[in-house]
Amino acid sequence: MQRSRRPLLIAILVVALVAVAAFFLLRGKSAEGEAKKADKPAATARPALTVTVVQPQPAELVAGLPANGNIAAWQEAIIGSESAGLRLADVRVNVGDVVKKGQVLATFSGDTVQAEVAQARASLAEAEAAAADAAANAERARTLSATGALSQAQINQYLTTGQTAKARVEAARAALQAQQVRQRNTQVLAPDDGVISSRTATVGAVVGSGAELFRLVRLGRLEWRAEVASNELPKVRVGQKARVTAASGVTVEGTVRALAPTVDPQTRNALVYVDLPGNGDVRAGMYARGEFMLGRIQQLTVPQSAVVVRDGFASVFEVAADGKVAMRRVTTGQRAGDRIAIAEGVKPEMKLVERGAAFLNDGDVVQVQGQGQPTPAAAAPAPKQ
Template identity: 35%
Template sequence: MNVESGIQSDYTVYDHDDRQARRRRWMIIAGAVVAIVVIGLLAMKIFGGEKAAPTAAAAPGVTIIVPGRTEIVATISATGTLFAKREMPVGVAGEGGMVQAVLVEPGSWVRAGQTLAVIERSVQAQQANSLSAQVRVARADADLAQAELDRAKALVARGFISKADIDRKTAARDAAVARVSVAQAQFGEARAQIGRLDIRSPAAGLVLTRAIEPGQVVGPGTGALFRVAKGGELEIRAQLAEQDIARLKVGDPAQVTPIGGKRAFTGTIWQISPVIDPQTRQGLARIQLRYDPELRPGGFASALINSGMATAPQLPESAVLNDDKGSYVYIVGPDNKVIRRDVKVGDVSDAGIVIQSGIQGNEKIVLAAGAFLNPGDKVTPQMASAGAANR
């Protein structure tokens, strides 16, 4: 009994010590966990809170300009086709025939009345010779009738010829003279017809096209055999919107550049269309140009027309954006929020883009990086330097 009681007592002591050890270990672990959690919360409060506060309050900086209004030369851009200012089609004026010779080529300068081509005329020449002979016959008959009348008048005083005979001979003389006039008129008509066989230029100018060759048979229905630019003057017929047409007047200067060329030619508006096409809402401005070998009728060209002086805002290209709705700029409002403003652009040059409508010039315009902004965004505006605003 005593031995068992001693053994049981030893087991009880050992079990108590083990429980105490386990309890201490759990307390240590729990304290470590609590310490880690506290440290983590403190770290989040210190570092996370300080970092989040600036992020929530920060606004991106943007460069702005106030363009004002600038006095500029107002220009209108247009495109069109080059033509002869006065193009003269030249065809057969007479009865025509076989072409005997062609005397000019496209690009030749001709005088008024100069022969461009000759039609074969052997038959007409023989007819003219026949009519010339008839003139001579008629003149001989008239001379004979006059001589007989003169002899008859000399015999009237002697009573050998009656007054009635004198009247008949006078009538015969007059008929003979009339036949001379008829023969002369017929001969003149033949000569005129022969002259019309020569194809002549109606005015001085530049030969543009030639549609005739020796041996070709031509007639009144053949059509134009040559086309001549009167005086060599050319023009561009520029198609313009009706609002642009309203800004122009006859005499306005223009610079015309053929497509593919680098040289600009000076011209002036000489005619403005009095009507607007109801389908395209466009009108025609005709700009006359002096002849130059680099200007070829039928070619395409662009024109920059000076329509006077105007006062308008002018912006760098970086400030003007475009989308499917058109051109627009971003304005920074009084609360530093971005506002979209649709604009109508005008001429584009090295100095910038002219704004015809949409802004007055006293607004704060975002100079660049507008593509990264959205309407309503809050920004920190910074005024651009003079050099940056001019780029």
């Protein structure tokens, strides 16, 4: 019985040994196969895109400070009535008319004023006659003072009457001059050269003294009142040039005339006043954007197609020697034609994807146009074990 079991035990032992040997053999082959599979994708990685590369190029650009603001009149003169209770007889200008200094803008009816001038002139003549008579009496009293024919009190009375009559002449003359001024004020004159921007004068209206009749843009000068942040204000200087684009699309070049001495406590912005040249398409009340010319600087530029915006940030893709791309976040500056300045984030020796960057992700493999298949670093021979 024991002899019959011995061959069975031997057979079971042999089968177990064969199974163990097969297990370790298959495990080794599986590990080797997995290692080969791990190396295979890196060695045979296919490019995600065929691209062209560019390098950042230095360029001389005009540094600018953007700003927004309103276009307004440099000075707007209010022209009012200086005569009370007179009727407007004629209005000779309308809004938009160009006028010269001293030009007649409107006239009031002068019949009442002419009558008052005539009355004042007659009062002056009467006062002058009375003054002449009083002066003669005073002179006679003065000559009789030595004879004793008149008392000193009478003599003083004649002298006083003469001086009073003389004062009345001066008062009548002043009243006449006042009426003559009022007569001249029946003509409303332009105080300066300029453009009529507003008219409230109406023929037939009886206006009071000081009532507004017209508004005049003095010399036709306009200015751009740009709002500049307080931290940027030190960059702006009087005399600098500024390029202003009005809402009409017209671009004009102005000159900084003055900087506001205070900053708005609500917005923390200050006003910069820029004189603008005359242009029929630039009008007071327009909203305009512009840029202050701060000077020329050297900056690296790249084509605008090389810059992509993701998650609100501008980025470029740098191509490494092994064909992989790396996304680099950059700080962009002003645009010059089809190129854009890069303030931070690139170096002159970098090779950047020129087109198609929007279809790439960080770490993708690309093929550079004009070169062969990229050779990844993983394809290099492995060191000896």
